[in-house]
Amino acid sequence: MPATTPASTGEPAVRVDGLTKRYRRVEAVRGLDLVAPRGRITALLGPNGAGKTTTVECCEGLRRPDTGTVRVLGLDPVRDAPALRPRVGVMLQDGGLPSTVPALEALRHVSRMYARPRDVSELAERLGLGSFARTPVRRLSGGQRQRLALATAVVGRPTVVFLDEPSAGLDPQARLAVWQLVRDLRADGVSVVVTTHQMAEAEALADHVVVVDHGQAIASGTVDSLVGGDGSMHVSVQPLAPHRAEPADAELARHLTDALGRSGHEHSVTTSSLAGTLEVHGPPGPELVHAVTGWARDQELLITSLTTGRRTLEDVFLDLTGRSLR
Amino acid sequence: MSLPVDVPAEQDAAVLHEQQAAPLARRVVAQARVEMRTVLRNGEQLVITLVLPVLLLVGLTRTSLVDLGTEDRIGLVAPGVLALAVMSTAFTSQAIATGFDRRNGVLRLLATTPLGRRGLLTGKVLGIAGIQLLQMAVLVAVSLALGWSPAIAGVPGALLVVVLGTAAFTSLALLVAGTLRAEAVLAVANLLWVLLLAGGAVLLPASLLPAPLAEVAVLLPSGALGEALRTVLTEGAVPLVPVAVLTAWTVLLGGAAVRLFRWH
Numbered sequence: 001m002p003a004t005t006p007a008s009t010g011e012p013a014v015r016v017d018g019l020t021k022r023y024r025r026v027e028a029v030r031g032l033d034l035v036a037p038r039g040r041i042t043a044l045l046g047p048n049g050a051g052k053t054t055t056v057e058c059c060e061g062l063r064r065p066d067t068g069t070v071r072v073l074g075l076d077p078v079r080d081a082p083a084l085r086p087r088v089g090v091m092l093q094d095g096g097l098p099s100t101v102p103a104l105e106a107l108r109h110v111s112r113m114y115a116r117p118r119d120v121s122e123l124a125e126r127l128g129l130g131s132f133a134r135t136p137v138r139r140l141s142g143g144q145r146q147r148l149a150l151a152t153a154v155v156g157r158p159t160v161v162f163l164d165e166p167s168a169g170l171d172p173q174a175r176l177a178v179w180q181l182v183r184d185l186r187a188d189g190v191s192v193v194v195t196t197h198q199m200a201e202a203e204a205l206a207d208h209v210v211v212v213d214h215g216q217a218i219a220s221g222t223v224d225s226l227v228g229g230d231g232s233m234h235v236s237v238q239p240l241a242p243h244r245a246e247p248a249d250a251e252l253a254r255h256l257t258d259a260l261g262r263s264g265h266e267h268s269v270t271t272s273s274l275a276g277t278l279e280v281h282g283p284p285g286p287e288l289v290h291a292v293t294g295w296a297r298d299q300e301l302l303i304t305s306l307t308t309g310r311r312t313l314e315d316v317f318l319d320l321t322g323r324s325l326r
Numbered sequence: 327m328s329l330p331v332d333v334p335a336e337q338d339a340a341v342l343h344e345q346q347a348a349p350l351a352r353r354v355v356a357q358a359r360v361e362m363r364t365v366l367r368n369g370e371q372l373v374i375t376l377v378l379p380v381l382l383l384v385g386l387t388r389t390s391l392v393d394l395g396t397e398d399r400i401g402l403v404a405p406g407v408l409a410l411a412v413m414s415t416a417f418t419s420q421a422i423a424t425g426f427d428r429r430n431g432v433l434r435l436l437a438t439t440p441l442g443r444r445g446l447l448t449g450k451v452l453g454i455a456g457i458q459l460l461q462m463a464v465l466v467a468v469s470l471a472l473g474w475s476p477a478i479a480g481v482p483g484a485l486l487v488v489v490l491g492t493a494a495f496t497s498l499a500l501l502v503a504g505t506l507r508a509e510a511v512l513a514v515a516n517l518l519w520v521l522l523l524a525g526g527a528v529l530l531p532a533s534l535l536p537a538p539l540a541e542v543a544v545l546l547p548s549g550a551l552g553e554a555l556r557t558v559l560t561e562g563a564v565p566l567v568p569v570a571v572l573t574a575w576t577v578l579l580g581g582a583a584v585r586l587f588r589w590h
Contacts, residue, residue, distance in 0.1 A: 060438050062589070085440045086346030096435025098427060100364055112356040113439040115348050156346065156439070 011074040013038045013160045013191030014059055019068035020215075021054050028054040030215035031068070036193050036208065041186050043202040044195040045313065046212035052195040053093055055212070056162045059193070060090050072160060086114060089158030091149045093165050099138035103129060103148050106137055107155060114156035127151050127181065142169035150178060154185065161185060163194040167201060179205055199313040211317060218320050226316050233280040233308045235292055237301040249273040252295060256282065259291035270319075281315060347440035357441055357449025362456045365419060374414045374519070375457060379465055382529065383407045387472050395534065404469035404476070405484075405555040406529040411461045412488055413528055413548060416454055416495035418519040424450070424503035425511030433589055443589070454496060458488070477562035484558045490572045491551035497579035498547070504587030522548040531556060544568065547575040 014036035021029040029051040036042035044052045057063045058070050061077035061084065070077055075084050090096075097106045104124060111117035124130055127147045132140055140148065146169060153161055163182070167175040182205055185192055196202055202209050203223055210220040219226055249271040256269040260282070269282035282288050289308065296303050347353070365371045386392060386403045394402050427433050437443045476484075503511050522528055525539055526548030532540040543549035544567075554568035 062434055062437065081442065082347075082440075085438060085442060088438065090435060090438040092431045092435055094431040096431035098360070098364065098432050099430055100368055101360065109356060109360050110436075110439055113348055113353050113441050115346050152435070 011038075011071075012036060013040075013073060014042070014193055015069075015071045016055065016059070017069045019055060019058060019070060020066045021051075021058060021063060022066055028215055029058075032212070032215060032217050034210050034217055034220070036191060038191050039186065039189050040207040041182060041192045041194065041205050042208045042210065043206035044193065044210050044212050045197070045199065045202045045206075045317075046195075047197055050197075050212045051215035052197075052212050053164055054215075056164055056193060056195055060088065060162055061085075086156060087159040089153040089156060089161040091153035091161075091163045091166055093168070095137070095145055095149055097137045097145075097148060097152065100136050102134045102136055103140060103144070104133035107148060107151050110152045111155045116157060117155050118157055120155065123151050123155060128177065143171060143174045146170055147174065147178070150181065154181070154190075158190065160191045160193070163192065165195055165197070167196070167198070175201075199317075203313055209313065211313075211320065213317075213321050219316065223313065226313065233282070233288065233292065233306065235278045235280060235296075235303060236305040237278060237296060238304050240300045240302055249278060252278065252280075255295050256280065256288065256291050259294070260287055263287050263291075281319070350445065353441045353445050354449045354452060357436070357446060358452035358456060361423070361450055361453025364423060365415075365453075365457050371419050371423075375411065375419055375461060376464060379407045379411045379414070379461070380468055382410070383465065383468055383472070386529075392530070394530070400469060400472050400474045401476075401560055402531065402556065403529075404465070404472075404474045405559045406531075406552055407465055407469070408462065408484075408488070409491065409548070409552040409555045410523065410529045411465060412458065412491045412551060413495055413522065414519065415457050415461060416492045417499045418515045419457075420450070420454060420496060421499035421503045421511055421515040424500060425506065425508045425515070428503060428589070429508035437589065451496065454492060458492065462488075476559040479562035480558040480560075480564075483562075483564035484555055486564065487551065487554045487558060487569065487572070490569065490576060491547070491554075494547045494551075494572055494576040494579055497576060497583045500587055501579055501583040504583060504589075522546065526552075528552040545571055547572060547579075550575070 012035050014034065016032060016034040019029050019032045019034075020027070032051065032055055034044070034055065044055065046052055054063065058065050059072055059077055061081045064078055072084055072088060077084055077088075097103075101109070104120070107124065107129070108120050111120050124133065127150065129144075129148060129151060132144050135144075137145065137148070146166065150163065150166055153163060166182070167178050170178060179201075182192055182194065186207075194201075194205065206223060208220070209223055209226055210217050211226070212218070253269055253271040256271070260269065269280060269288070271281070272279045280288070280292065289306070292306070293303065348356075365375060383403060386394070387400045390399075396402055424433075433443075433446065436446050441449070499515070502514050506514060525535060525543060526546050527535060527540070527543035528548035528551060530552075532543045532549055532553060535543055544553055550568040550571035554565055554572065557563070557565040557568070
């Protein structure tokens with residue numbers, strides 16, 4: 001038992017500093033820092049293979065960090081495991097329930113490990129487990145298995161919950177049910193850490209997002225602070241004169257930045273083009289639309305569609321890495 | 327968005343632990359019960375742990391298809407079937423169950439609950455013990471019905487040999503399950519069972535095997551277990567050499583399992 005315990009409630013739910021973890025030749029996590037505030041939903045967002053699962057497995061005490069420190073509720077997940085286990089709920093990416101045991105019995109079994117578990121029947125009803133309560137785990141559909149695994153993660157009334165890709169393979173309805181349960185956990189004061197490679201999930205759920213790529217946290221903050229005030233504009237153009245080449249996007253970016261500057265809006269605009277569709281990142285106001293349409297007239301291009309919108313996490317990821325998240 | 331609520335972090339971690347985890351004994355017994363139910367519910371496992379031993383017991387005693395070189399067929403067959411039952415439960419059945427639990431993440435998930443890794447292993451061992459009690463009860467009852475009269479003085483010694491054999495074969499099961507892929511565990515566990523049954527002197531004495539094999543078989547954990555049970559239940563005294571062999575295997579396999587077992 002540790003001699004010292006977290007001194008105050010100011011201690012975050014999870015704090016990771018300089019975590020590295022290597023598997024034989026693969027360096028899965030390379031100096032990752034992360035803070036998950038108490039009572040909030042924190043999303044680890046990143047493409048597959050970014051190191052999200054390894055990071056949460058270090059937080060769950062399932063893997064030992066090579067270097068760096070991991071603290072959950074101020075405790076070391078490996079050294080203080082007996083103290084932490086009753087307070088931490090885990091949903092693994094690959095399930096983790098015995099395959100021959102009927103679904104409800106598996107949940108009831110895990111509940112027996114805790115002194116004051118949640119009411120199993122109530123939890124089962126809430127997550128709609130009733131229809132497959134007697135079905136062995138191996139015969140459950142992907143969505144049923146996910147819901148059962150989620151129930152298992154929360155049955156012990158944990159203070160911190162780690163959910164690894166909780167809505168992978170779920171149909172939209174089941175996904176909404178899972179999201180609602182995660183929000184209910186937050187309302188109960190539970191700290192939630194969820195990994196996902198879906199921007200929509202991070203945007204819908206998370207109070208705090210940590211963008212992970214190549215084993216490092218490359219940005220973090222609230223969704224609003226990450227997305228910022230910038231928006232994006234998608235413009236599809238079609239040359240009016242057949243001899244004209246595809247429009248050069250670098251040229252457009254320069255033109256738009258200049259045009260905004262002349263109208264008193266100092267703002268840098270970036271663009272990218274793909275098969276006749278231009279993506280413009282900048283403040284999505286009337287000046288930018290005006291500048292784009294003026295440029296299209298000068299270039300003898302027909303605008304076939306033009307949409308504007310707020311920036312998304314996808315845009316943020318693209319800006320940070322130059323690659324698409326999907 | 328809701329505000330973070332106060333979490334009783336000031337409390338001593340040990341106090342929280344006691345508040346939130348079920349008592350150790352309850353956790354371990356719950357795990358042992360699940361392990362036992364898993365075996366009893368699974369048809370193939372029941373065949374290998376109960377049906378087959380009973381069939382062998384009756385078949386080898388009531389028919390003379392196999393020449394056992396003795397008139398007291400049940401006296402030879404009953405201890406052999408008990409040894410086989412130990413091997414089936416502690417090794418084949420346990421290796422397959424643990425191998426698939428490992429692949430399916432069951433070991434990792436349970437390790438994150440208050441059960442923990444040690445509780446999980448203790449639960450498994452208790453589960454094996456429970457299944458073996460059941461096996462022994464059935465097999466001893468059938469043997470007695472077939473006219474078996476074991477040396478009563480040898481019963482405590484036989485229990486010791488069963489415990490030792492269980493330790494050796496459980497270690498082997500964990501070694502196989504913790505190092506190979508689930509499909510490979512399935513193949514190895516079944517193959518070893520068949521090979522040891524045929525040439526490992528577990529069911530039938532080494533003396534019935536061809537010469538070079540007979541000398542090797544008594545040095546195997548299967549042969550040591552079989553020979554020890556046959557001797558102690560017919561003569562009443564614990565034979566030292568097979569017990570020493572079994573102890574050596576337990577230390578060797580247990581050490582290897584502790585070092586090489588991988589949870590992921």
